[in-house]
Amino acid sequence: MHLYQDPAKRDKMKPEAVWEVEGGLKLSALDVYEASTARSEFYRAMSKLFATYDFLLLPSAQVFPFDASLHWPKSIHEVAMDTYHRWMEVVVPASLSALPVINVPVGFSRDRLPMGMQVIGKNHADFSVLQIGYAYEQATHNRRLPQLVEGAKQ
Numbered sequence: 001m002h003l004y005q006d007p008a009k010r011d012k013m014k015p016e017a018v019w020e021v022e023g024g025l026k027l028s029a030l031d032v033y034e035a036s037t038a039r040s041e042f043y044r045a046m047s048k049l050f051a052t053y054d055f056l057l058l059p060s061a062q063v064f065p066f067d068a069s070l071h072w073p074k075s076i077h078e079v080a081m082d083t084y085h086r087w088m089e090v091v092v093p094a095s096l097s098a099l100p101v102i103n104v105p106v107g108f109s110r111d112r113l114p115m116g117m118q119v120i121g122k123n124h125a126d127f128s129v130l131q132i133g134y135a136y137e138q139a140t141h142n143r144r145l146p147q148l149v150e151g152a153k154q
Contacts, residue, residue, distance in 0.1 A: 050122035060116035
C-alpha cells in the first residue's frame with residue numbers, strides 16, 4: 001500500500017498491481033465479509049471432494065511460458081481474457097482453499113517450453129503431498145530434458 005501511495009513509486013508499479021490496489025481500496029467491510037463467506041463455502045466444497053479422492057491433479061498453467069515482455073496473454077485459443085487473472089486461474093483451487101500443493105514438471109511442448117502439474121491434497125496432508133511429489137520425481141527422473149540451449153550438456 002505504501003508503494004501505491006507514493007506517486008513516484010506507483011509509476012514504477014505494473015499496471016496489474018495498480019489495478020489490484022485500486023480494486024481493494026473500493027471494497028467495503030461487507031464486500032470483504034461476503035468474499036470470506038464465499039471462500040469458506042469453496043473450502044467446504046473442496047473438503048467434500050477429498051472425502052472421495054486423495055489428491056487432485058491439475059495443470060500448473062493454462063498456457064505454456066510466454067515472452068517476458070508480454071504482461072499476460074490477452075486470449076487463449078481465441079477466448080478473450082477479461083483480466084490478467086484468467087490466464088492463470090487453474091491455480092485458484094489450491095490458492096483459494098489454502099490446501100497443500102506441490103508443482104512437478106510433466107513435460108514440454110513441441111517448442112520445448114515446460115509445463116507442470118499441481119498435486120493438491122486435503123487439509124493438513126502436506127507430508128502426503130510432498131511424498132507424492134517425491135514419488136513422481138523418482139518415477140520420472142530418467143526422462144531426458146530437451147536441449148534448451150544450443151550446446152548445453154544434458
